[in-house]
Amino acid sequence: MPSMYDRIREDLTLKEQALWTALTSADPGPAVEKLTNPEGVLMFPQMPEILSMKDKDRFREAMAPPFHRFDGYQFDDVKVIIIDLMAGAVTYKIRAVRGKREYRATCSSTWGQGSDGEWTLFSHSETLQ
Template sequence: MPDIHDRIREDLMNKEIELWTALTSAEPAPPIIKLSNPEANFLFPKKEVLTLQDERRFRKALRPPFHRFDSYEMLDVRLIIIDLMAGTVTCKVHALRDNKKYRVTSHTTWSQASDGEWRIVTHQETRI
């Protein structure tokens, strides 16, 4: 049986994949809102800090073609357990749309909510 830290790492990796699948989808806002802590902060390149406090603004900022990619790949993934209910995932993401490349470093902090689900606390992307 895997130890608790291995299960946390697996949970965080699955959530990060779920996040990036949502980010690169045709309509990212609804699944990202579902994955997020109500007080989450999002820092995307060339955008103001986004929060869920103004959901209309959040949805508008993530309207297509925001991050609509044909494919993406996560590289150099590092998972750090902060404690049994919090962790971070850092990685490089290489994405492609119409032969145009998008390269970022990504950092997401996750916390476990009272319902046991992992929720985004912060997500940041920095272009490289």
């Protein structure tokens, strides 16, 4: 039977994959919003501002179609850091493609688990390599 820490690592890795599946979709807003905590923020290299769930209108505007960031992605060098039994961070390198263009970045996301057992995103950032 996997340890509690192994289950947390697996849960957080799956949540991060769900985030990137949403980000690579043609209409990421609804799925990313569902994954993100009401206090959550997202930082992307091409956006000069920090997207905050506290400003849902701006968040929805930034994520609106044709926001299709990538056609596919691959994680490398994934590390899950367990902060405590209800919080953790995922750091990794991402290689994503859009047509013939390649995107490489280092990423970090912090997740927290609510009393309902659901993991939500508190912070996500990407830094171009």
